[in-house]
Amino acid sequence: MKKKEFRVVGKSVHKIDGLTLACGLPKFAEDMPFKDPLYGKILASPFAHAIIKEIDTSKAEKLAGVHKVFTYKNVPRHVHTTAGQGYPEPSPYDTFILDKKMRFVGDRVAAVVADTPEIAEQACRLIKVKYKELPAILDPRKAQDTGAPVIHDEPEAYHPISAKYDPKHNLAAEVKVCAGDLKKGEKQADVVIEDTYYAHYAQHCPIEPHICCGELDHNNRILLYSSTQVPFHARRITAQALGIPLKRIRVVKPRIGGGFGTKQEVLLEDLCALMVLETRRPVIMKLTRPEEFISRTRHPMYTTIKAGVKKNGDITLLDMRVLSNTGAYGSHALTVMSNAGSKVLPLYPCDNVNFHGQTVYTNLPVGGAYRGYGATQSYFAMECIIDDLACAIGMDPAEFRLRNHIKENQTSPIFKALGEGREGNEMYIRSCGLTECIKLGMREIGWKEKRKKKNAGRFRRGVGMCALMQGSSIPDIDMGAVFIKINDDGSFNMNLGATDLGTGSDTIFAQMAAEVLGVEPEDIIVYSSDTDMTPFDVGAYASSTTYLSGQAVIKTAEGIRDQILNVAKEILGLDTTKGMRLEGKAVHVKGFDPLPISEIACHSLYSHNQHQIQDAKSHITKVSPPPFSAHFAEVEVDTWTGQVKVLKYVAAIDCGTAINPQLAEGQTEGAVANGISYAMWEQFVFNDKGKVLNNSFGNYHIMRTVDMPEIKTILVPTYEPTGPFGAKSVSEISINGGLPAISNAILHATGIRMKEGPFTPDRVYKALKKAKIV
Numbered sequence: 001m002k003k004k005e006f007r008v009v010g011k012s013v014h015k016i017d018g019l020t021l022a023c024g025l026p027k028f029a030e031d032m033p034f035k036d037p038l039y040g041k042i043l044a045s046p047f048a049h050a051i052i053k054e055i056d057t058s059k060a061e062k063l064a065g066v067h068k069v070f071t072y073k074n075v076p077r078h079v080h081t082t083a084g085q086g087y088p089e090p091s092p093y094d095t096f097i098l099d100k101k102m103r104f105v106g107d108r109v110a111a112v113v114a115d116t117p118e119i120a121e122q123a124c125r126l127i128k129v130k131y132k133e134l135p136a137i138l139d140p141r142k143a144q145d146t147g148a149p150v151i152h153d154e155p156e157a158y159h160p161i162s163a164k165y166d167p168k169h170n171l172a173a174e175v176k177v178c179a180g181d182l183k184k185g186e187k188q189a190d191v192v193i194e195d196t197y198y199a200h201y202a203q204h205c206p207i208e209p210h211i212c213c214g215e216l217d218h219n220n221r222i223l224l225y226s227s228t229q230v231p232f233h234a235r236r237i238t239a240q241a242l243g244i245p246l247k248r249i250r251v252v253k254p255r256i257g258g259g260f261g262t263k264q265e266v267l268l269e270d271l272c273a274l275m276v277l278e279t280r281r282p283v284i285m286k287l288t289r290p291e292e293f294i295s296r297t298r299h300p301m302y303t304t305i306k307a308g309v310k311k312n313g314d315i316t317l318l319d320m321r322v323l324s325n326t327g328a329y330g331s332h333a334l335t336v337m338s339n340a341g342s343k344v345l346p347l348y349p350c351d352n353v354n355f356h357g358q359t360v361y362t363n364l365p366v367g368g369a370y371r372g373y374g375a376t377q378s379y380f381a382m383e384c385i386i387d388d389l390a391c392a393i394g395m396d397p398a399e400f401r402l403r404n405h406i407k408e409n410q411t412s413p414i415f416k417a418l419g420e421g422r423e424g425n426e427m428y429i430r431s432c433g434l435t436e437c438i439k440l441g442m443r444e445i446g447w448k449e450k451r452k453k454k455n456a457g458r459f460r461r462g463v464g465m466c467a468l469m470q471g472s473s474i475p476d477i478d479m480g481a482v483f484i485k486i487n488d489d490g491s492f493n494m495n496l497g498a499t500d501l502g503t504g505s506d507t508i509f510a511q512m513a514a515e516v517l518g519v520e521p522e523d524i525i526v527y528s529s530d531t532d533m534t535p536f537d538v539g540a541y542a543s544s545t546t547y548l549s550g551q552a553v554i555k556t557a558e559g560i561r562d563q564i565l566n567v568a569k570e571i572l573g574l575d576t577t578k579g580m581r582l583e584g585k586a587v588h589v590k591g592f593d594p595l596p597i598s599e600i601a602c603h604s605l606y607s608h609n610q611h612q613i614q615d616a617k618s619h620i621t622k623v624s625p626p627p628f629s630a631h632f633a634e635v636e637v638d639t640w641t642g643q644v645k646v647l648k649y650v651a652a653i654d655c656g657t658a659i660n661p662q663l664a665e666g667q668t669e670g671a672v673a674n675g676i677s678y679a680m681w682e683q684f685v686f687n688d689k690g691k692v693l694n695n696s697f698g699n700y701h702i703m704r705t706v707d708m709p710e711i712k713t714i715l716v717p718t719y720e721p722t723g724p725f726g727a728k729s730v731s732e733i734s735i736n737g738g739l740p741a742i743s744n745a746i747l748h749a750t751g752i753r754m755k756e757g758p759f760t761p762d763r764v765y766k767a768l769k770k771a772k773i774v
């Protein structure tokens with residue numbers, strides 16, 4: 001189904017908070033006007049694996065300005081997960097506020113609350129700790145070896161859902177699904193290729209680090225201002241960790257300086273709330289940049305794929321095996337690994353398909369949610385293997401993808417077999433613009449002519465591509481809700497729990513409500529998110545916000561529209577609302593002058609049959625329609641130095657209806673930059689004790705303005721019948737293309753296959769040398 005035209009939806013209106021952000025007016029968490037706040041600080045473990053034998057806090061407690069020192073001895077001990085997911089969380093409960101055992105360099109040893117950040121830091125240095133260092137696991141491939149140290153031997157650890165969990169063997173999660181006959185698929189193939197790719201560590205690098213500020217309100221409740229993507233999950237998990245009633249906590253999400261998944265974690269709220277309770281004073285806690293680097297990371301992942309293809313281009317076999325490293329705790333361990341299969345394998349329908357994923361504990365920084373959420377890692381392997389299959393049978397890689405990618409009305413057994421910690425939902429593709437994405441991308445990058453060019457000499461150029469799909473929310477799990485009421489002047493208050501973390505979701509929701517109510521986006525006053533004042537929403541993750549919460553906006557706005565029409569019917573003395581329409585801030589009906597919405601509002605509030613026009617609706621979904629995208633990269637490789645320069649990058653994307661095209665392009669370009677940066681520069685450097693050595697922007701290179709290649713974004717409109725005004729998600733998918741598209745371009749330029757990122761000069765040079773190209 002093709003694009004439909006709307007009045008407000010589909011237009012690039014300004015962000016409703018754009019001007020105020022530019023003027024520095026919106027308040028972030030740390031801007032809240034606390035009177036005489038205290039400051040919290042965490043003492044971090046210097047060891048990757050150790051037991052606290054003795055801990056002496058006496059000197060720290062005597063330091064002037066210190067109010068309290070917390071250790072495992074004086075905090076509640078309730079096992080929980082920090083993963084901000086739906087309840088029960090599909091992540092193992094393996095975490096305590098503070099524990100006796102340290103599981104990675106940077107783990108929480110103790111915490112101090114003091115008059116100033118400097119005093120708190122000084123007090124941390126005065127805490128004397130004697131550790132018993134334990135053997136550590138720093139290689140996920142050795143985590144399940146016989147005799148390997150057990151990282152989670154505490155008796156309380158368990159998995160709250162029926163997923164495979166075996167902490168005695170450092171197994172945080174395991175999933176197996178299979179459809180068809182793998183041996184048959186291999187036998188049918190003319191070419192079988194098997195290879196392993198490694199997607200490395202990375203950090204989200206939001207401008208604003210994790211921060212949580214709290215105080216007691218006038219009702220002795222804990223009020224937390226948190227830079228969180230998941231305020232409702234943060235409230236629930238904080239209450240669980242402290243063992244107090246949920247009703248004692250209110251979480252407010254102010255403006256956020258970026259998240260990209262890392263703020264789907266509950267990292268400071270528990271300690272901040274505990275410090276507020278103990279001191280009865282406002283408390284501010286925030287991570288330093290070095291602490292932010294090891295707060296949560298992308299799950300590093302080994303992906304092995306065996307794939308078979310006939311000479312005519314038919315894929316006969318897809319067998320994917322994943323080993324994911326969750327680090328010291330199992331945050332998102334099951335679901336990130338599952339996504340590596342569920343968001344990737346359906347792209348190429350195949351009768352014989354298999355997925356086997358394992359996530360293991362190591363004594364390294366903790367994996368968590370990160371834009372792309374598992375798909376980024378396995379698309380690296382899948383889209384490189386797809387290129388190799390095409391080349392092996394002499395077919396152009398773009399033509400190979402055009403022939404094989406999933407299309408409208410097709411399905412995959414993976415949709416039903418592999419869900420969010422349980423069986424998924426059967427789904428057929430109802431909208432797919434991938435063919436057009438590939439064709440438009442080929443034209444923009446100059447695919448056909450550049451693929452024919454022969455390379456020689458020092459500087460060699462190549463073009464590569466990949467195809468992608470993702471999802472839109474988690475079926476039968478995610479839920480969003482919205483409340484709208486009318487004001488005297490015909491404007492509307494819209495309260496929602498969906499979390500705008502800089503994506504512009506408040507703006508697109510205003511556009512959706514305005515479309516239904518016949519007003520302008522500036523007539524919709526949006527408030528998000530506050531666990532006391534706004535309806536429930538799972539939060540900003542899983543590419544759910546536009547698709548899921550947008551439907552709740554439409555449902556609620558339609559309820560308001562019906563109430564407005566009924567009052568108009570009453571005012572006009574009609575028997576029916578049939579023939580009425582909302583347009584230009586008025587009700588229109590044949591034979592009458594336009595009736596302003598403001599007049600209708602005042603009639604209902606002050607004149608007759610007095611009542612508040614208001615409504616609230618919730619929405620869940622049964623499907624997760626994928627957006628599709630085709631990415632193309634042109635690179636130049638200096639074969640003398642290994643330096644790779646990305647010259648141009650094209651991302652053609654089908655996100656259904658782009659509710660606000662300019663914001664959709666911004667989301668795409670941001671994700672593309674994120675993906676290129678990950679592919680080209682970002683990496684963690686560890687010493688042999690598991691300590692991260694490059695935990696600052698001085699030595700962890702992310703893409704700068706001067707590094708940016710020419711980026712071309714192409715929106716390919718389709719209409720998703722289950723989405724709000726035909727929309728699907730847009731925010732995550734485009735981070736997945738950097739690794740495979742650039743690897744494929746390097747292959748085309750030089751003939752060498754890069755199977756591990758980032759593609760730094762030293763790594764590329766070694767590969768060139770090994771291939772005897774230099």
